[in-house]
Structure formats: structure tokens, C-alpha cells
Amino acid sequence: MRKYKILVVDDEHLIRWSLEQNLKKQGYEVLTAGSGEDALKIVQEESPDLILLDIQLPGINGLEVLERVKDFDDEIIVIMVTALGVLETAVQAMRMGAFDYVNKPFNLDELAIVINKALETGDLKKEVANLRSVQSHKFGVTNIIGNSRHMKNVLAMVEKIAKSDASTVLIQGESGTGKELIAKAIHYESARADKPFMAINCAAVPETLLESELMGHEKGAFTDAKVQKKGLFELADGGTIFLDEIGDMEPGMQAKLLRVLEERSFRRIGGTKDIRVDVRIISATNKDLLKAIEDGSFRNDLYYRIQVIPIYLPALRERKEDIIPLTEHFVGHFNREFGKSVKGISKMAEKFLLEYSWPGNIRELKNVIERAIILENDDTLLLEHLPQEIVAKAGGAGAGPLNFRLPADGVDIEEVERELIRQSLEVSEGNQSKAAKLLHLGIDAFRYRMKKFGFL
Ligand SMILES: Nc1ncnc2c1ncn2[C@@H]1O[C@H](COP(=O)(O)OP(=O)(O)OP(=O)(O)O)[C@@H](O)[C@H]1O
Ligand SMILES: [Mg+2]
Missing domain, CATH: 3.40.50.300 (P-loop containing nucleotide triphosphate hydrolases)
Known part of the structure; x- marks a missing residue:
């Protein structure tokens, strides 16, 4: 593994020295600077991974150094070292892009943890860049x-x-x-x-x-x-x-x-x-x-x-050939997402998906399939799990039963009733209790009519 380069900036020689010893022991390469000016020079020449930066420095102070470092290379991680009690400066430093701050006098073990976390975060950011190539596949x-x-x-x-x-x-x-x-x-x-x-x-x-x-x-x-x-x-x-x-x-x-x-x-x-x-x-x-x-x-x-x-x-309604392949694609996608194993689409569901006008296009289809997969416990996607508007609107806008107009020369009411029974059985794919529900009938009343019109 690559050795991380850490720059320690402090005007007190003793602190520089003890940090250098300690960090070297942990396997880091360590550079030191006693002033902001020196620090900036080293940053430009050596591009360290991380800087431990004292806020109080003679000459240009820590905050200014921080600003210039961030301007030079935003990826360099900066941890500020502050005197206890000057919280405001620490907050300001964080706003300016410092990764974190530690109070002086510091505990070396704590410092080690902060440094470790900071370097890991930096690595993560670089990994994100690599992920782009994975996106390319997706x-x-x-x-x-x-x-x-x-x-x-x-x-x-x-x-x-x-x-x-x-x-x-x-x-x-x-x-x-x-x-x-x-x-x-x-x-x-x-x-x-x-x-x-x-x-x-x-x-x-x-x-x-x-x-x-x-x-x-x-x-x-x-x-x-x-x-x-x-x-x-x-x-x-x-x-x-x-x-x-x-x-x-x-x-x-x-x-x-x-x-x-x-x-x-x-x-x-x-x-x-x-x-x-x-x-x-x-x-x-x-x-x-x-x-x-x-x-x-x-x-x-x-x-x-x-x-x-x-x-x-x-629009999706202008390319109906895509509806079923898209549906199958989304069924597979949501099967994986929700741990389901829906294998196919029922003939009736397919018919209604094809007839619907899809004003929200593929996004709407995707949402409809997501909902259906969540609701489905069968291995076939059934019509009953499609939203009401698809079942109601299919066959052209406003073709709902309440739009029925009495023809000028009248109609045989028994014929209408027969047709409704037939359609309800079609929509429910032969499931009598579902068909009965669609007509707001009890199962006995429904079966009575089925018999009457010759469906049983
Ligand atoms: N041909 C396709 N194959 C597979 N998935 C598709 C296809 N077209 C669209 N989708 C999916 O449908 C959803 C909507 O697509 P997208 O967001 O690209 O549409 P949009 O035209 O940008 O919509 P909007 O105008 O509302 O922003 C997305 O989840 C997308 O992945
Ligand atoms: Mg869009």
C-alpha cells in the first residue's frame, strides 16, 4: 500500500517533533513546517495527502493557509489544531473546507483515529471517481x-x-x-x-x-x-x-x-x-x-x-410494440428488488396494458409494474393488481360504464345485463367472486345471473 504523506504545521518545535515521531511510527511519511509560508511552499512541492494545521501561527495564520491550500488543491485533507475554547474559529475553519479539528493539548490516540478516518474518506472520494466506469455499464x-x-x-x-x-x-x-x-x-x-x-x-x-x-x-x-x-x-x-x-x-x-x-x-x-x-x-x-x-x-x-x-x-402509445418488452423488463427488475418471483403476465393484464394510453409514458408503466409486483403473490401478474384507471380507461377515454347512453330506439335490458356479466367475467379472468364484486353483487346473486344467461 502507498504511504500517506502528512504535513505537520506548528510554530512550536517540540510539538512538531513529537508529532513527527508518533506519526512516523504509525507508518506515515511526515513533513514539517514552522510557519504558514513554509507550509504553502511544501504543499506546492510535495502535494501531501493530509495537513495537521495549527490555527495560531506567526505570519499568515492558519485560516489563511487553509484557504490557500483549498484553492490550490481541494482534495488535500486539512485537520485544524485549535486552542481549547476558540470554538468559533474551529467552526469557521470547517465552513472553509477543513475536514475536522482537534483541540490542543491533544491526545495522540484520538488524533490517530481522526487522521485515519480522514484518509479513509479521501480514499472513498477517489473510489467514487472509479465508480464512473461501472456507471458506464449501467x-x-x-x-x-x-x-x-x-x-x-x-x-x-x-x-x-x-x-x-x-x-x-x-x-x-x-x-x-x-x-x-x-x-x-x-x-x-x-x-x-x-x-x-x-x-x-x-x-x-x-x-x-x-x-x-x-x-x-x-x-x-x-x-x-x-x-x-x-x-x-x-x-x-x-x-x-x-x-x-x-x-x-x-x-x-x-x-x-x-x-x-x-x-x-x-x-x-x-x-x-x-x-x-x-x-x-x-x-x-x-x-x-x-x-x-x-x-x-x-x-x-x-x-x-x-x-x-x-x-x-x-410517446409510449405511439410505440405499442415496446409495451410488453418494457413490462417484462420491469417485472424482472422489481422481482429482484422485492425478492418476488413473478414469471409472466396474464393475458388479460397484457390486453389492458396494451390498450391504455399511458399519458405518463414509460415512467408511468414502471410505477404501475412496481406496484403490481409488490401486491402480487402469485407467479403471474394479474389484472386485479393494475390500478383502477388502467382497467377503467382502456378502450379509449371516458368509456366507463356510466358513460352509457340509451340508444334512440331503446335497448333490451336483459341484453345489457348479460353483456355486463360477460365483461365482468372477462376482466376477472373467470374468477366469479371477483366478477361479482365488480358488479357489486353477492356471489349467490351473481351465480344466479350466470345461470340465467347461460354462463354456467
Ligand atoms: N427504453 C427504456 N428502457 C428501459 N427503461 C426506460 C426506457 N425509457 C425510460 N425508461 C425508464 O423510465 C423512467 C423515466 O425515464 P426518464 O427519466 O429518462 O424520462 P424523461 O423523459 O427524462 O422524463 P421527464 O420529462 O419526466 O423528466 C426511468 O426510470 C427510466 O429508467
Ligand atoms: Mg427527465
Whole structure:
């Protein structure tokens, strides 16, 4: 295992010496500095993993050293050493990015524990970076179900875009059609996969905040800008930025985004330096942008910039061939999640799933299957575990029984009753007590009618 490098900063020689001895014994490589100035020099030359930093130093004090260290490399872990009783300074240090603080005089065993925990946390953060490659597997094209001709075209397009250097993509489609899933697939199938995928919902963030989220700001750029902050464009350098709900972006921000796209560079708020980054911008919206352009809420020029490559995701009702494969996919997924073993879908359930109009698209289907799997104790997914609106709305909006209108030339009421008995048996897949319940009849009354109409 690699030896961790720890820098001890204290103006008292004796403390430096005793800490050095102690930490070396624990297997660390130890560097020491007697002043803030020295410490900063060593940080730049040696890039230590962790710094034990005394707050009270002659010359530049501990807090200032902390700030400069964090500016230099945010990953260096800093533990502050404070005199007992100056809690306020410790709190301030934590706010400025210190990992923890210990009080002087300290107990060496306690210190060892704090250092250990800090280094472990640092390692975890690095592991997160490695996990990105695992994400790549999770979000690849193979996890996207699409049997319909239209989805096959979309998936072929995703692979082509991923391999290309195309920098702006616009994904359009109703809510729940898989826009974010497609955006992630483009990123994780591309050479950018080991760089960040940064998503932001443009509708949820007010304009001023959105600008600082995207472009970042310099320290002091506005009242709350206590420290310098990098924006998503910088953080996503080399990777992909996902601008979700771009149709809801406010006009002022649209103008600023347009400028970034045109000039391929930007400035942090309050900054004077032009920053260039290499990011792929994927935007998504469930709004009809052409209509938004017409009514003046979306800029025409921005539209043409972001939709260099357009992808249109059709509503689920326009690709019914995908409904059953998606259902099976989600059955498998939720079986694993809830420890169930549902093997198939009953014919009736299938029929209603296919007939329903799915206004919430794939997200709605996923939720419906999740609920059904939770409720199901059988090995087949049954119609009775689908929500009422699917059973009621299937066959076209408003086709419920109460919408029945008496035809002008009248109707044979026995025929109507017979048809209701037939339908209730169909919906309940032959289960008489369920069918009886659907008609609000007792089982005897129901069976009486079954006999009467020749179903028994
Ligand atoms: N083709 C697909 N195969 C498998 N799962 C899918 C597919 N399309 C969508 N999903 C799943 O459906 C859910 C909704 O998808 P997603 O969040 O990408 O939709 P969206 O278009 O971004 O929706 P919204 O407009 O509401 O933000 C997600 O859980 C996603 O994993
Ligand atoms: Mg989305």
C-alpha cells in the first residue's frame, strides 16, 4: 500500500517533533513546517495527502493557509489544531473546507483515529471517481428497451452520436419517455465516459442561481459569494452537461447560454478571464419548442444552436410494440428488488396494458409494474393488481360504464345485463367472486345471473 504523506504545521518545535515521531511510527511519511509560508511552499512541492494545521501561527495564520491550500488543491485533507475554547474559529475553519479539528493539548490516540478516518474518506472520494466506469455499464445502450422501429432508430442514432464528436444534441419527448436515460447513454457510450456527466434542471433553478451554477463565480462577485466556485461547465470539462427542461429556461439565461455556445468560452460571474472548456451539451425538453418560439418564450437562435442533432422520443402509445418488452423488463427488475418471483403476465393484464394510453409514458408503466409486483403473490401478474384507471380507461377515454347512453330506439335490458356479466367475467379472468364484486353483487346473486344467461 502507498504511504500517506502528512504535513505537520506548528510554530512550536517540540510539538512538531513529537508529532513527527508518533506519526512516523504509525507508518506515515511526515513533513514539517514552522510557519504558514513554509507550509504553502511544501504543499506546492510535495502535494501531501493530509495537513495537521495549527490555527495560531506567526505570519499568515492558519485560516489563511487553509484557504490557500483549498484553492490550490481541494482534495488535500486539512485537520485544524485549535486552542481549547476558540470554538468559533474551529467552526469557521470547517465552513472553509477543513475536514475536522482537534483541540490542543491533544491526545495522540484520538488524533490517530481522526487522521485515519480522514484518509479513509479521501480514499472513498477517489473510489467514487472509479465508480464512473461501472456507471458506464449501467447506463449503456444495452439497458434501454426498444423493439419498435422508432426506438431502434433512436438507439442506432445514440451509438452514432456517442462515437462522433457532435457537441450539441437536443432530446425532445413527452414526460417519462426516457430523455434522461438517452442522454446518459450517449455520455456513457462515448469516449467521455470516464469524465463527469453533470445534469441540471433548468426549470427548478431561478435565473441568477442558474447562471452561477453553470458558469461559477469569483469570490466576492455578489453578497453570498464567500469563496470562488467553479460552475458545471468547468466541472464537466471533457465530459457532458445535461440541460434538462431547457424549454423552461428564463429569457435572460437563454441569452447567456447562447453566448457560451457561440463563443465556446465563458467567464465566471465577476471574473475577467475567458475560460474554454470541452463539453458536450445535451439538452432536453418536453415542450414543443417551435411553439415556444412562436409565442416568444424561447429564442429562435438558441434553438438552432442546441438542436444540431435532434432526437425525438415518441410517446409510449405511439410505440405499442415496446409495451410488453418494457413490462417484462420491469417485472424482472422489481422481482429482484422485492425478492418476488413473478414469471409472466396474464393475458388479460397484457390486453389492458396494451390498450391504455399511458399519458405518463414509460415512467408511468414502471410505477404501475412496481406496484403490481409488490401486491402480487402469485407467479403471474394479474389484472386485479393494475390500478383502477388502467382497467377503467382502456378502450379509449371516458368509456366507463356510466358513460352509457340509451340508444334512440331503446335497448333490451336483459341484453345489457348479460353483456355486463360477460365483461365482468372477462376482466376477472373467470374468477366469479371477483366478477361479482365488480358488479357489486353477492356471489349467490351473481351465480344466479350466470345461470340465467347461460354462463354456467
Ligand atoms: N427504453 C427504456 N428502457 C428501459 N427503461 C426506460 C426506457 N425509457 C425510460 N425508461 C425508464 O423510465 C423512467 C423515466 O425515464 P426518464 O427519466 O429518462 O424520462 P424523461 O423523459 O427524462 O422524463 P421527464 O420529462 O419526466 O423528466 C426511468 O426510470 C427510466 O429508467
Ligand atoms: Mg427527465
